[in-house]
Amino acid sequence: MTLSVVIPLYNEEENIQLLHERLRNALDPLAQEYEILFVDDGSTDRSLSLLEKIQADDKRVIVLSLRRNFGQTAAFAAGFDFARGDVVVTMDGDLQNDPTDIPKLLEMIKDNDLVSGWRKQRKDPFFTRRLPSIIANWLISKVTGVKLHDYGCSLKAYRREVIKNLKLYGEMHRFIPAVASWYGVRVAEVETVHHPRLHGKSKYGISRTIKVVLDLITVKFLQSFSTKPIQFFGPVGLLIGFLGFLILLYLTIDKLFFGNPIGGRPLILLGALLIIVGIQLIGMGLLGEMLVRVYHESQRKPIYVMKKILGPESK
Numbered sequence: 001m002t003l004s005v006v007i008p009l010y011n012e013e014e015n016i017q018l019l020h021e022r023l024r025n026a027l028d029p030l031a032q033e034y035e036i037l038f039v040d041d042g043s044t045d046r047s048l049s050l051l052e053k054i055q056a057d058d059k060r061v062i063v064l065s066l067r068r069n070f071g072q073t074a075a076f077a078a079g080f081d082f083a084r085g086d087v088v089v090t091m092d093g094d095l096q097n098d099p100t101d102i103p104k105l106l107e108m109i110k111d112n113d114l115v116s117g118w119r120k121q122r123k124d125p126f127f128t129r130r131l132p133s134i135i136a137n138w139l140i141s142k143v144t145g146v147k148l149h150d151y152g153c154s155l156k157a158y159r160r161e162v163i164k165n166l167k168l169y170g171e172m173h174r175f176i177p178a179v180a181s182w183y184g185v186r187v188a189e190v191e192t193v194h195h196p197r198l199h200g201k202s203k204y205g206i207s208r209t210i211k212v213v214l215d216l217i218t219v220k221f222l223q224s225f226s227t228k229p230i231q232f233f234g235p236v237g238l239l240i241g242f243l244g245f246l247i248l249l250y251l252t253i254d255k256l257f258f259g260n261p262i263g264g265r266p267l268i269l270l271g272a273l274l275i276i277v278g279i280q281l282i283g284m285g286l287l288g289e290m291l292v293r294v295y296h297e298s299q300r301k302p303i304y305v306m307k308k309i310l311g312p313e314s315k
Helices: 016-030 047-057 072-082 099-111 126-144 172-183 207-225 230-258 266-299
Strands: 003-009 034-040 061-065 087-090 114-118 156-159 187-191
Touching: 003 016, 003 072, 016 034, 016 047, 016 099, 034 047, 034 072, 047 061, 061 072, 072 087, 072 172, 087 099, 099 114, 099 156, 099 187, 114 172, 126 172, 126 207, 156 172, 172 187, 172 207, 207 230, 230 266
Parallel strands: 003 034, 003 087, 034 061, 114 187
Antiparallel strands: 087 156, 114 156
16 A cells, blocks of 8 residues: 545535545546545534445545544544555545645655645634634744644645654644654645635634643653653752742841841741742652653663664664
8 A cells, every 4th residue: 555545524524525536536646556544533414424435435445433523633543543555644624625735745755754734825714713823833833843834734744654653642633743853754844725614614713722732831841851851840840949948048047147037927938838849849850750761661662763774683
């Protein structure tokens, strides 16, 4: 299998038939073996029954039906688990991504490991969709160091070895380029066509921005400190504890040399609290180190990713 196309769907009954036709029109001229994986994410409309009819007529279609709505990240993960292609392309099922852009992604991935679409001329409302997306893309690029214009574009192409090493959860699908950067993958970006939504309702809302921010914090922590948590908690704990020590030292000097009473002063409570919090943070770092050690040793999880092996051992 050369190519797998993974498409999560949730209540897209008005778009499914046309989406399948456009995919066939874009993929058939490629003259290569491909499969289309539709992942029904617990739809409550006729989406699943329509997909079953399509699959009965087109054996290159695979339908994965989830028991309930688990979210887009879980749907992508299911598609990745069942994809057999050397290259995996993902896209939305609302007809806003254009299947005719797939050959462009396939051409670019010959020299890269991950190609991300860029909806430069995005056809969405500005204040409710585009403005939050602009802010989120800038923030993600700054925090992760992987600079992309459009993290939220679902139209992406991955080499098989990239997605097979990823474990997705939360809203992490949009952070795949940042997470994959840990493996040293080559990431490229290409402009893609974006159409306005004609049928159905968008599943995105302003509330997802909060989830994105929280997941961004998780990604940054895992990216930088997943194998060395003491280096994250330790400096913060030392700083806070040192500030508490300075406050108590100041109060001690004030009491011993100037005779000022310190028992009822709020500073003594603040100093003691800072020292306690500092000790707790350092303790959290040490506990994190122990958990990381146990996890890696019990799971035999490597702390590196091998690109290739040259020599007799490679046989």
